Amino acid sequence: MNELKAEEKLILSLIKLELTDSEVESVEKNFISKRLNWGYIARWMFEHRVAMVVYKNLLKYNWANRIPGKWRHLFEYYYLANRERNKYIYEAITPVLNDLYENKVHCIALKGLFLNHMVYNDLGLRQSKDIDLFFPEDELALATDIILKHGFIQGEIDRNNGQIIKATRKEKIFRKMISHELISFIKKTNNQFCEYIEIDVQYDIFSHAKRLRVPFNTEVLHSSAKLLEINKGKGRCYQFKEEYNLLQLCSHLYQDSVMFYGILQNKDHELSKYMDIYEFVKHFGREISWNDFSEELIENKVNHIVYFALAHAEQIYGVFVPEFFSERIKPKDLQYLNQFGVEEKNPLTWTKPFIERIFDDNKWKKIGSDTSAFITESVKNYMYPFKNKD
Template identity: 35%
Template structure:
């Protein structure tokens, strides 16, 4: 693939499903005298897969290949992530009970969902906040629940303070994105000072030039309860096919929207791992022909293809080839482009696998572009900087 030893090892250990051949390859890489542990550790944290790497080192008896001082860093970090998610899950349980009392059924997404399903037996995946998809007609009720539980809609200020959002900011954010401004709550907790709940009312970006016309209310027609909890108080998730669509859209948004690229969100392996592991775990629960029929001829096909195409560049083929062929767009030039919200898209000069594992090279290429060409990005970011 033309990537470094460290990048290849990250691909292998940065997921929960490993084959015997991959375990053996990991051993050979770590035995190689050219393998550079400090460079590997930088990648681990840049791509937010430290917990995956650590669990795989333990499970497959690979810890002796890593020096003790590096193992110790992983141990401390992963223990902290586990404590953090345990605390987050307590808040999730509280939310679920309150949602049930108000007879609303928001859907949990991403980290909270995955840690409670496909990663439950493996270990905790990095989770920063709580992402929830809400019916538009339930936004007021769910917002009230969060407010009653001590969450404040706004931004993080200095020293873990919360800066209340203005009405104008809230309206602007809702009109230009797929979510509300986050709800924050301060905790007297060594694991985290602030916890954010992000309420989303769409699974696709609503940025200019990226809007997707999709029947979002229909997503709630096939939601499923998660786990074996009480039917009166249970977490809900999207159907497997719709979860794949949501994970793909999240990855796509971070990979092609310029503010996200500028923050390095396009170079994070854990999003590709989520898509890979979710599909591996749910492949038999998806009617792939029906799924293809539902997106073909629609903008969602290109979003799905983008995410799955690049995930397969990393992990190899894991999606039915018939599905990939069915949703394949006629024009594939967009696969190497970004800045989709702008009037003119930009094309990467550095190949995907190279830039994905080299954040400096990726940033150098971005910095060569005249900022004046990113008018929509500037308009969006300047609005919040003004603190209207």
């Protein structure tokens, strides 16, 4: 990390819910006592969607007085608005989840919906764009009917006029053919903190992109699911068992990190994804059967996905999973750790180390402005979700 600026090192030091005594001492000695560019810090905190965790740590350890007033007020307003937004979303989504549960639909909470209730336990800390739900494929039709019954529209938002454009039948079929998720379900609200509620429905936790597909039996995901209560016990749905929750988080990070679709949206190095994995393991690591989990990953040929996510996360946090587990799932050829555009015939290779890419606006300049020569699979199937209109 020697090549990083002090501001960048400070962010990496504070993206966790709890700091050790030695970490607190290090932050005070190396960063808090120095003059820092808080505009630069703010920019990257928001870029990586970790602003509220960093801010809350600055408050928790009595460092907030080092933040210039204009930035401190911005962080506080953002935290309060994010908390109110999440409260509203979870209150609004509760009747939908209960309806699904009462109709015996196996609706499994993913990512933010699960993590906010089971890991972060503070609705202001984690920013979520949408609600991610997983369903068995044979329950998608019933799940769709129930979600639509609650006033959602399957489509996209026209940002010019704020209207929701309803997806055509052809668009729905096309999306399901090439993706592991359906076109989003959206509902417009009158809430000042949340203009729309958006539900992303998935029926697989792995990408269906060419060259990324894996033969994983998704039936085990929902057959081993457990009850999850959200919104202070008002809502009911399901959660993956711990091993599969970690697998899903790693798969999500892997897809955004190696596919052009994620890279061109600046999703590929988001610190929030690494923080989610780290905090999940810190909270649930003791519940995971690491030996059995490693065997299952290798047997299903998805060990490279989990190793990719954990190897990069441990460059930020240090070792936090059992070392025997990492060694066991470690692929023989590690060249893939620095490759991107893997859905294409000829993947590219990063030239800078991972840590340096985290705060580099020009990290993907190698792609260039004319991508037509080598981005064919992504453009064809993923860059434009609404295409082939009737």
